[in-house]
Amino acid sequence: MTADLNTLLLSCRKLFLRRHEVLVQIGIHDFEKTAPQRLWIDVELYVPLAQSTPRGDRIDEVVDYDFVREVVAQRIAQGHIGLQETLVDELVERLLQNPGVAAVRLSTCKPDVYPDCEAVGVEVFRIRSQEAA
Secondary structure: OHHHHHHHHHHEEEEEEEEEEEEEOEOOOHHHHOOOEEEEEEEEEEEEHHHOOOOOOOHHHOOOHHHHHHHHHHHHHOOOEOOHHHHHHHHHHHHHOOOOOOEEEEEEEEOOOOOOOOOEEEEEEEEOOOOOO
16 A cells, blocks of 8 residues: 555646535534535545646646536535545545546544534545456
8 A cells, every 4th residue: 555655646747626525414413414514625646747737728638627516516515425534435436437537535524513612523545446447
C-alpha cells in the first residue's frame, strides 16, 4: 500500500473541496430524525497528471468540481441517512466511478452535535482498485 500511495502522490494532482456545507437528513437518534442537520464535507480527489493537465485551458480537459457537488447533492436528495460512515462510503464509491479519479479522501463533520467540541466526523481514503482502473 505504501508504494501505491507514494506513486499516487507523485503522479497525481490533488483537487479539493473544503468545508462544503449542506443540510442533511442524517442521524440515528430520534432528535436527529426531525430536522436536517448541518454537515461539512471535505473531499480530495487524486487525478493522474496525464488526465488533469490542460493543454487548451478548457474545463473538459480536467475533472470539474461541479461533479463533486452533484454527487453530494444527488445522494442527499435520496433521503435520510443513518450514519456518517454510510454516507462517506457511498460518496467515495460514487466519486471513484469517475474514470479520471484514481483515489478519494472524504470526510464529513457534524458541527452542531456537542457543545464542547467543534465537530464529530468520519474520514476515509480509498484508492481505485487495479481491476477498476
